[in-house]
Amino acid sequence: RLHERLQQALHDGQGLALHYQPQWHVAGERVDAVEALLRWHDPVLGAVSPAQCIAVAERTGLIVALGDWVLDEACAQAARWRAQGAQVRVAVNVSAQQFRLSDWPQRVQGALRRHGLPGDALELEITETQAMANPQQARATLQHLMAQGVQLALDDFGTGHSSLAQLKRLPLHCIKIGREFVCELPDNATDAAMVRGVARLARLLRLRTVAEGVETPAQAHHLRRSRVDAMQGWLLAPALPAHDVQRWIAADD
Numbered sequence: 664r665l666h667e668r669l670q671q672a673l674h675d676g677q678g679l680a681l682h683y684q685p686q687w688h689v690a691g692e693r694v695d696a697v698e699a700l701l702r703w704h705d706p707v708l709g710a711v712s713p714a715q716c717i718a719v720a721e722r723t724g725l726i727v728a729l730g731d732w733v734l735d736e737a738c739a740q741a742a743r744w745r746a747q748g749a750q751v752r753v754a755v756n757v758s759a760q761q762f763r764l765s766d767w768p769q770r771v772q773g774a775l776r777r778h779g780l781p782g783d784a785l786e787l788e789i790t791e792t793q794a795m796a797n798p799q800q801a802r803a804t805l806q807h808l809m810a811q812g813v814q815l816a817l818d819d820f821g822t823g824h825s826s827l828a829q830l831k832r833l834p835l836h837c838i839k840i841g842r843e844f845v846c847e848l849p850d851n852a853t854d855a856a857m858v859r860g861v862a863r864l865a866r867l868l869r870l871r872t873v874a875e876g877v878e879t880p881a882q883a884h885h886l887r888r889s890r891v892d893a894m895q896g897w898l899l900a901p902a903l904p905a906h907d908v909q910r911w912i913a914a915d916d
């Protein structure tokens with residue numbers, strides 16, 4: 664049922680959309696990136712949550728087509744913003760099945776080419792579980808993407824299975840600190856210590872850090888003191904339609 668509707672949506676391009684959540688770069692005092700998040704409104708079923716949509720897509724193999732659509736749409740939007748003079752990187756979530764495709768780096772390159780984008784206009788968010796499932800292959804894939812200039816982020820850091828040894832060997836630019844480490848800041852001393860530790864480790868490894876799920880000024884204050892590079896969350900803005908993101912990324916020079 665859901666599967667058939669999703670197939671239909673992918674076929675006619677109706678009802679699927681991307682929203683974009685701004686990331687605030689602390690030192691730059693500006694939004695320098697946005698995370699693309701899928702929205703699906705089916706004419707029959709109504710709004711379907713991204714979690715449910717992604718789960719169905721993964722179960723049925725539609726995730727490859729859906730992932731290609733997301734990648735293409737995100738690149739198209741990045742190109743539109745660039746044409747308007749806004750220099751903003753667009754981050755795209757990558758599913759395990761996409762990441763495992765032997766031609767995944769070529770698909771990414773194809774999308775960049777179609778829209779005339781340099782590699783660093785795009786960031787790919789992969790999860791630890793994906794990266795660690797087959798570390799050798801993951802490493803080769805990430806190296807291939809990195810050679811194209813694509814920015815690479817490890818999503819939901821600390822929630823999957825990874826070892827620090829593997830982290831050290833993976834070619835990455837960025838670590839995203841998951842919401843579960845942020846939500847009880849600043850009162851939870853354990854979380855506070857973890858966030859400081861991860862930020863410090865990331866600096867030593869020359870990786871950027873983005874904290875997710877930042878909802879309160881107190882959390883933002885703590886994260887700033889922990890020297891996290893960027894913040895994403897409802898305090899700044901939820902994921903918004905492209906048009907509403909405009910005011911966050913308008914060229915100011």
Ligand code: G
Pocket residue numbers: 699700701712713714717733756757758902
């Ligand atoms: O937007 P929301 O917080 O409801 O997203 C729910 C989950 O769906 C998140 O874990 C997010 O990473 C995932 N998600 C959203 N959009 C995409 C997408 O385009 N591709 C993949 N693989 N996952 C996505």
Ligand code: G
Pocket residue numbers: 684700756818842875876877878895896897898901902
């Ligand atoms: O890729 P990831 O699983 O991190 O997806 C981000 C998810 O987090 C999306 O579903 C988005 O709607 C949600 N989200 C974004 N900002 C906040 C926030 O500040 N608080 C909470 N609770 N959820 C958020």
Ligand code: MN
Pocket residue numbers: 698756788818
């Ligand atoms: Mn993400």
Ligand code: NA
Pocket residue numbers: 818819839841875
């Ligand atoms: Na995340």
